[in-house]
Amino acid sequence: MGHRTSVGIHIQAYPGCSLNTALNPIIRISSDAPLALAEAMHNGGGMLAIRPVAATDWQSYRDLRLRALRDSQEAFASTHERESGRDDDDWRARVSAVASSSTAQAFFAHWNNEACGLVWCKASDVELGVVEIFQIWVTPDARGIGVGSALLERAIKWAEDHGAARVRLGVTIADSPAMNLYKASGFHAVGAPEPLREGSALMSQSMELNLGPRPARKEARS
Numbered sequence: 001m002g003h004r005t006s007v008g009i010h011i012q013a014y015p016g017c018s019l020n021t022a023l024n025p026i027i028r029i030s031s032d033a034p035l036a037l038a039e040a041m042h043n044g045g046g047m048l049a050i051r052p053v054a055a056t057d058w059q060s061y062r063d064l065r066l067r068a069l070r071d072s073q074e075a076f077a078s079t080h081e082r083e084s085g086r087d088d089d090d091w092r093a094r095v096s097a098v099a100s101s102s103t104a105q106a107f108f109a110h111w112n113n114e115a116c117g118l119v120w121c122k123a124s125d126v127e128l129g130v131v132e133i134f135q136i137w138v139t140p141d142a143r144g145i146g147v148g149s150a151l152l153e154r155a156i157k158w159a160e161d162h163g164a165a166r167v168r169l170g171v172t173i174a175d176s177p178a179m180n181l182y183k184a185s186g187f188h189a190v191g192a193p194e195p196l197r198e199g200s201a202l203m204s205q206s207m208e209l210n211l212g213p214r215p216a217r218k219e220a221r222s
């Protein structure tokens with residue numbers, strides 16, 4: 001995988017552009033990202049918002065999740081084939097359940113009200129103090145500008161707010177943006193790799209982040 005060159009951009013440099021997570025005061029635009037969103041920033045700004053998925057969002061959630069499974073087949077244990085078999089009642093019930101749950105939460109990333117990313121977090125059913133993170137995905141045209149980091153930070157914040165001591169996720173073993181993101185965010189490997197799904201040659205690694213004070217991730221670069 002090629003190494004990105006990137007430029008540091010303070011949001012304040014672009015009137016009308018802001019990031020409302022209050023977690024990443026800086027957005028970086030990589031020179032090789034497909035830059036629909038970056039262009040939007042240059043051409044008048046916009047807003048990145050990370051917000052909880054509501055029960056009424058079930059169709060947007062379904063569409064984004066199916067798009068993610070089609071786009072990133074090597075990143076997820078589930079498959080487009082499996083999930084596209086769900087009927088509307090199933091999607092509606094699933095999203096309604098997470099929206100009203102006190103032990104799970106899904107978040108959308110929105111750029112100017114258009115969904116451009118997703119993450120799902122859930123308290124472990126079996127291990128007290130552990131929150132699991134799933135389904136993190138950013139639309140290809142929104143990658144490389146901090147959306148994935150913002151989603152991950154929001155999921156971690158949710159875990160902290162729910163008293164978790166550790167956050168856990170699984171990632172396909174590869175030299176990938178996802179692996180880089182998790183390592184750079186302080187996650188470390190735990191346990192032995194396992195097949196991503198039955199019959200797959202791809203291996204998935206569990207990674208954990210111990211919660212507590214962490215160094216800031218994003219810094220201005222020029």
Ligand SMILES: CC(C)(COP(=O)(O)OP(=O)(O)OC[C@H]1O[C@@H](n2cnc3c(N)ncnc32)[C@H](O)[C@@H]1OP(=O)(O)O)[C@@H](O)C(=O)NCCC(=O)NCCS
Nearest residue numbers: 072075136137138143144145146147148149177178180181
């Ligand atoms: C992984 C993913 C969510 C990252 O989202 P993103 O919005 O592009 O990420 P960001 O712009 O916030 O970058 C965060 C970090 O990811 C890593 N990263 C992102 N793009 C990268 C690239 N092209 N090459 C190498 N590392 C990259 C870097 O560590 C980066 O930190 P840095 O900017 O300080 O160098 C996105 O690439 C994606 O949706 N991939 C497909 C689905 C997937 O793999 N999901 C993970 C399932 S476990």
